[in-house]
Amino acid sequence: MKILVLAGDGVGPEVTGQAVRVLQWFAQNRNLDLRLTERDFGMTNWQKHGTLMPDETWEQIQAADAILFGATGSLDQAAVIPPEERRKGSLLRMRKGLDVFANMRPVKMQPALAEGSPYKPRVTEGVDLIFVRELTAGMYFGTPRGVETLPDGTRRGVNTHTYTEAEIRRAVRFAFELARSRRNHVTSVDKANVMEAGALWREIAGAIHKEEFPDVGFEHMLADNCAIQLARNPTRFDVLVTDNLFGDLLSDAAGAIIGSLGMLPSASLSAPDAQGRRRALYEPIHGSAPDIAGKGIANPLGSILSVAMMLRWSANRPEDAALLEKAVEGALAKGARTADIASPGEAVVSTSGMGDAVIAALENA
Amino acid sequence: MKILVLAGDGVGPEVTGQAVRVLQWFAQNRNLDLRLTERDFGMTNWQKHGTLMPDETWEQIQAADAILFGATGSLDQAAVIPPEERRKGSLLRMRKGLDVFANMRPVKMQPALAEGSPYKPRVTEGVDLIFVRELTAGMYFGTPRGVETLPDGTRRGVNTHTYTEAEIRRAVRFAFELARSRRNHVTSVDKANVMEAGALWREIAGAIHKEEFPDVGFEHMLADNCAIQLARNPTRFDVLVTDNLFGDLLSDAAGAIIGSLGMLPSASLSAPDAQGRRRALYEPIHGSAPDIAGKGIANPLGSILSVAMMLRWSANRPEDAALLEKAVEGALAKGARTADIASPGEAVVSTSGMGDAVIAALENA
Ligand SMILES: CC(C)[C@H](C(=O)O)[C@@H](O)C(=O)O
Numbered sequence A, B: 001m002k003i004l005v006l007a008g009d010g011v012g013p014e015v016t017g018q019a020v021r022v023l024q025w026f027a028q029n030r031n032l033d034l035r036l037t038e039r040d041f042g043m044t045n046w047q048k049h050g051t052l053m054p055d056e057t058w059e060q061i062q063a064a065d066a067i068l069f070g071a072t073g074s075l076d077q078a079a080v081i082p083p084e085e086r087r088k089g090s091l092l093r094m095r096k097g098l099d100v101f102a103n104m105r106p107v108k109m110q111p112a113l114a115e116g117s118p119y120k121p122r123v124t125e126g127v128d129l130i131f132v133r134e135l136t137a138g139m140y141f142g143t144p145r146g147v148e149t150l151p152d153g154t155r156r157g158v159n160t161h162t163y164t165e166a167e168i169r170r171a172v173r174f175a176f177e178l179a180r181s182r183r184n185h186v187t188s189v190d191k192a193n194v195m196e197a198g199a200l201w202r203e204i205a206g207a208i209h210k211e212e213f214p215d216v217g218f219e220h221m222l223a224d225n226c227a228i229q230l231a232r233n234p235t236r237f238d239v240l241v242t243d244n245l246f247g248d249l250l251s252d253a254a255g256a257i258i259g260s261l262g263m264l265p266s267a268s269l270s271a272p273d274a275q276g277r278r279r280a281l282y283e284p285i286h287g288s289a290p291d292i293a294g295k296g297i298a299n300p301l302g303s304i305l306s307v308a309m310m311l312r313w314s315a316n317r318p319e320d321a322a323l324l325e326k327a328v329e330g331a332l333a334k335g336a337r338t339a340d341i342a343s344p345g346e347a348v349v350s351t352s353g354m355g356d357a358v359i360a361a362l363e364n365a
């Protein structure tokens, strides 16, 4: 397996370092055939090469079986970089360039973390849901876009949200297939009462359910209602499928159930090629967190759990994925806590300390 | 004060009925000069007149000093109505037609409701925030919009999100002015890292802060981060200002803090005319709730608290508004609970029983 590691900015290198340790553990102990390449991404490239995306990096992105991504620089830092250069070197270009349309964002409550959650235990107990966020269309990529000058000299900002039938279909189908391997239920989220593109989404999701997946439980839900239901009754959800922008907001809202974004992984997959292989991008949900970068205190579990998703989806090793997920649970159950998930008074481990705890749990499994 | 009552569909008539009782109490006991007109809205018009919006109703909407709105029919019911007719008779047309761009959605925690909230008391205690949601532009009204057929015969859904400088400015200014009468802090929410229209929003909000309201505390926040902060730390917010679509989702997410949408009011205001008068639309946040309509169990407090906002913003009677808000708190403190806010085992009052409890609290004040 050719894995490209793009640790990126901020806390990216720290957390990715621990994820790579875990990958190497699987290479040494479980015969995972690993070819790791590491490359700079983001601000580091800008500082070293004056471009956010050297051609060689872009070629390696295209050629990798899987990418392990860390984090990308904050908006403020990015202000010094010309917009065109910013687009060329952006996470969004990578997502689009790889055509990884199916962004999976699981949110699974760990009993050990109930204390840190803002929600009551009666709400969080047993939460185990996953978003399939469409990642390569919608508001993020629609044209026309930009700021135009009106006849009276004032300006107007414009963004365009578009979805073709094909774009909706592949995301919704992915969600239904995923549901069959889980608890067999899909919630399709849109704003069909206001947006025509949402009404088309609803029509197509409904038709795919009826024609191809009648055995899977299914419901439509309006996006604003979904925001409420995620807070009131998140255990009712299994798989949620929605567009790029709603997926961004709602999956973060769902992530808040856990108490810290630092825990949350993601995987983004393309359609399979002729050999059945999907291009794949794995990244923790959290950002570059410049305020805590370099201090060795960031939570590496989002990145480590992204490795578990990589084992499942790119290496086709579901047992290893489960082993790693169990090891993370084990480390938490034994009390390992980075600062973001510690309760007042609890002892705290460093980024590498959490890596140690996971590796120890793997050794003891 | 010329008030037009549009009770609408579902639970609209029940809850609005109690709000009207409260208005009449103020007419009888506090010299509120009231001219009430009631008109059908929504499905009832469709059934009686074959149109969702008789011309006469539209004229009365335009002429009213304030509108007290109930709820409008669900998506399913609306499926029988032709799209053009639906647009003509829609809540969105009313908002746009009245140009009520400033939609205020307060979320204030009542200690009596801590038990029913999905959040822990440490999160909800002291929550007192208000959204200013821009209500007449953005994704809801942008063109081009619709479903188009592509050259290959498949379809594509399109919606357009636009904001002019003027549209951003008036919403942001409204938020800053509101903050001065509260805790003096504004959070402006956008997705400037992805949307050009969001970057324009950010630029203008920042400039208005600097040039016109340097005394008010201010921050920018990305919409996905806002979804998280509303769950983790809602007491950090005072006034939030954002666009139409983000406002829809995020204000509902914030509403979930209270445990029931049934509690939540809203007010939507236009710019003042030459006489300083604003057109105004008052409506509870909850929808028509067809599943419980006609049973006399819906919570009227969202509508009653909308009357309090009417007393403050349209009648210029801040003391009466405060009196009514206190009466609602009093009724809750005395234990009045409709089903949506009752804890298991608690005695439940009907819609009119809650109205009784509020009137009793007013009498005793
Ligand atoms: C960094 C940003 C562009 C990105 C997004 O909006 O998709 C992030 O919020 C995410 O969810 O991965």
Ligand SMILES: CC(C)[C@H](C(=O)O)[C@@H](O)C(=O)O
Residues within 6 Å of the ligand: A193, A194, A224, B091, B248
């Ligand atoms: C009913 C619907 C059109 C409306 C909206 O999306 O604005 C509602 O959700 C609201 O928030 O008032």
